[in-house]
Amino acid sequence: MDKLKPPHELKIAGGNLADRWERFLERFRWYLAAVGEDGSEDKMKVAILLTVVGAEAQEVFRTFTYEPAKAAVGNPPAVQAETAGQCNTVVRKFTEFCVPRKNVIYERYVFHTRVQGEGETIDSFTTDLRLKSQSCEFGSLQAKPDT
Structure with missing residues (x-):
């Protein structure tokens, strides 16, 4: 298993970025499962994602902003702060960046x-x-x- 190749880098420029992101994410999830890291802590998953996603997408990652924690006021529950160490948050941020760019x-x-x-x-x-x-x-x- 140590010879398993990671998914190809995500190309940001040109064509259907939304489709490329969906395909990359699918291959990334398969890769995590194949190397036994799908149950890892979020920080490890984010590190693997950023390692295999490529330089173009790493530059996009550096532009992400994260919501601070919000205290509960009245009925709505408190909202935890978003961080760059939460895999689901990082994946959602990439999805928000990539999906609207479908033409x-x-x-x-x-x-x-x-x-x-x-x-x-x-x-x-x-x-x-x-x-x-x-x-x-x-x-x-x-x-x-x-x-």
């Missing part, structure tokens, strides 16, 4: 201009089209896998 018009352009490459199998081509259609928000027009 549906661009994603549809990419889908509609996709051309089957020379030597590319029809299975590979249709699989790529199905993957690309997921970020296009086609709704009921989106292809469903065969059941």
